[in-house]
Amino acid sequence: MAALNRVRDELVMLWDRLGPLWGVSPSAARVHGWLLTQADPQEAEEIADGLTMSRGAVSMACTELEEWGVVTVERQAGSRRQLYRPVTDLEQVIRSIIQVRKQREWDPLLTQLDRWLEMLEGDRGDGVDVRSRLERLRGVIALTDRMAMQFLKGGALGSLGLKALVRSSRAGRHR
Amino acid sequence: MAALNRVRDELVMLWDRLGPLWGVSPSAARVHGWLLTQADPQEAEEIADGLTMSRGAVSMACTELEEWGVVTVERQAGSRRQLYRPVTDLEQVIRSIIQVRKQREWDPLLTQLDRWLEMLEGDRGDGVDVRSRLERLRGVIALTDRMAMQFLKGGALGSLGLKALVRSSRAGRHR
DNA sequence: GTTTAGTTTCAATAATTATTGAAATGATTA
């Protein structure tokens, strides 16, 4: 059990650091990491204890994790406590994160680019260079967008043979 | 010209907001956005003026942008001023960002996962579930890693027909 | 309806992160 505890601590610390790079707040990321190292779904009180953070912070973190779609809430019959269960299908976790980020980042960017190109329409000065630059940017974003859509439809990982890869990487782990 | 100025302001504001989501600091992102709307490479003084930020802040932002590989430094013959030029090949920009992020995020994650799995080796308690969970995570990361590698080798965008797509999306822009 | 066991909210505060600007450093020219 000592090993598991150490892994838990380190995982939580790493998640705390990496979370913001994915757009997830550090505390939400910590909660997610901690849940990943629990055999069963956990209630808010336990999470607060395990991570020594306040009850309120746990509530906010869990709400955020629900929005990301990487944690689901359950309630045991005959109790009013909520249990938080991390999504353990990790392909699904990645898909959720991509979906949310696409919505937050790419979609508005694409909308803006169209507006800007309209504004620069017919510009004869320096705007010409800028316009063609933005047009190319728009092309790349549009492409990324299509790739993401395809991935979200379940194409990419599946068609690339996720299961086989997981198996082979597991087998080959000991160098 | 008025149009270009408005586009510039809005682009800078959007970059400022989106930058952190890509792991780029807001001020560095602003500088990059601003440079994108300039016909020619610019010197630090001008950037500081254009964005009303201090000379020192510009220096730090540009260093960061160089690290990301999305800005290059030039010096005109017969002058000691440095000119900052944004990489305008946007496929290259995306590639640079993916490369740096892979290095910062995925690579250490993969290393850690291997260490943790070793630590949990032979665990008979709750660790078993956690271990299989981490193994699956490792599989997904490894796969993502391979996809990234392939992309970085120049495969993905090219093979998916970037140029054709850019052309077609440009043509279809006015619905 | 009241009590109880829980969740959520949000203003106050703590912690972190970004920014400034003055001093140190480096490079070019004369």
Next chain:
DNA sequence: TAATCATTTCAATAATTATTGAAACTAAAC
């Protein structure tokens, strides 16, 4: 070499973001 022009650094400060905890709220059980 000294003088000049430009860049970089970094301690101090400003701005932002995360966290707390007490109060408001909600729903089930009595």
